[in-house]
Amino acid sequence: MxxxxxxxxxxxxxxxxxxxxxxxxxxxxxxxxxxxxxxxxxxxxxxxxxxxxxxxxxxxxxxxxxxxxxxxxxxxSCQLTRTRPNDAAPEFVQQQYSLAEQAKRHLVVELDTLGLEIRTKAEDPAEGLTFDLLASDGIASTPDVVIGHDGGVITIDLAESDDAYREHVRATLDEPYRTLLGHFRHEIGHYYEWQLVRGAELMQRCTEVFGDESVSYEESLQRHYSQGPPAGWTENYISTYATMHPFEDFAETWAHYLHIRDTLGSAAAYGLTDPVPADMPFRQVVTDIWVPLSAALNVINRSMGHDDLYPFVIPPAVLDKLDFVASLVSDAG
Known part of the structure; x- marks a missing residue:
């Protein structure tokens, strides 16, 4: 920022x-x-x-x-929201909705900064983007909200804006990191994979980097939650969720690309680092700038009694994936 x-x-x-x-x-x-x-x-x-x-x-x-x-x-940004809590929703749901809109505005600024096109459903009903911001308590929308992306429609569970709820889910799933903005970044990754990975050559390259996306998503989902990540997953994936299916690996990688780009931009804006050179390969940005900065920020967080700001390790295989995502953004922008 x-x-x-x-x-x-x-x-x-x-x-x-x-x-x-x-x-x-x-x-x-x-x-x-x-x-x-x-x-x-x-x-x-x-x-x-x-x-x-x-x-x-x-x-x-x-x-x-x-x-x-x-x-x-x-x-x-507000026009991008298709569904929101109704006026009869409890005050805490309205507050959750407000926080979700705040995160979405941050996301839109990120996408604009990267030069990525944002088409609305009004402009392009078939492939435009819209958001359903739903409350999982059953009062404002539906009893069970599944966060996800489908044909340009991104669904976000407003309960994820509640710190206590989100921390409970994070601990239950044994995740090192879970934020509302992170959900927006992950789901927009699904959207832009759909938009940007087109053509036989690019799709083949994506398959080489992330794996065969034609494997059953439902079977992969069941296996992930019944068996957990495969042994040695840290050598090839940024998170356990990324191991579930190539679709999720791409979206997780996309989210981390946004994490890194936005944090480095903020650090440069406030004088903590020099601006990233425009011609620097992204893998070098990660190894030479991001890794040292995130290590320092982790120590600062610990000094304040907080968890690490960026509790992830980026192995060489994930650098390749981040490079692929960076090339997509560069070509699109």
Whole structure:
């Protein structure tokens, strides 16, 4: 995430800021300018070309501060949500929904930064992207929510925004890491594999790197949860979940690519590292910059009494997978 400053007074801003704590100016995020911009007290912004923008109508519901094209309208990120909790949902569900929308906005900025195209279902009903943000308590949506991707529809269980619930699931599944943003990054990986891995040559290369995706997903799922990961899995996979099926291996690798790219971007923006050279191969980015930085951040977390920031080891086989994902992004961007 980039470092932002207030255009009115130069004070440092954070991505979620709706007002400058120094000068009090009301703020909004312009996706077109990729900047936090000052808006009038009524939420109005006029860009350099004279177009008028308005703060998203969901600002009261979710804290969204993005700009929308029309007064009373919603922003691009909010438009990506197809299903949300209804107004009768309990307050805690509304809070979960707000946190999910916040994570989705972060994801959209990441994808924009990488130059990846985001088509909505309104623009492309067959292959566009949309999100169903559902509550698994049965009040706001359905009793059983399965997080996943299907034909451009990404489903997220809002319960994953609750720290206690998510930690319980993480411990139950013996995972080293589980976050709401991580779910968004993983599921968008499924979407972009569907979008970017096309053509016989590229599909063959993907199979060579990740394995045969034609094997039964259902049988792989049952085997994974009944038998666990194969012996020696750490030599070839980034996580136990990645061992389940090549689809999940790709999505896990994609998520870690986003983890690394975004964290390195934030570190550079705040002066912790130099910016990553544009021509540096991604495997070198990992070995020369990411591994030393993440090791240092892990120690810092331990100094504060927290778990490791990045509790993963990246073996050579996973470097090959990360390189493949990086090449897809580079070609698409």
């Amino acid at each position: 980039e470092a932002f400053t207030c255009r009115e007074c130069g004070n440092r801003l954070y991505f979620e800021n709706s007002a400058c704590v120094s000068c009090g100016t009301r703020l909004a995020y312009s996706r077109e300018e990729r900047e936090i911009v000052p808006v009038s007290p009524e939420g109005r912004y006029v860009d350099a070309d004279g177009y008028v923008w308005w703060v998203c109508a969901n600002t009261l519901d979710t804290g969204c501060t993005w700009l929308a094209r029309i007064e009373g309208g919603i922003c691009f």
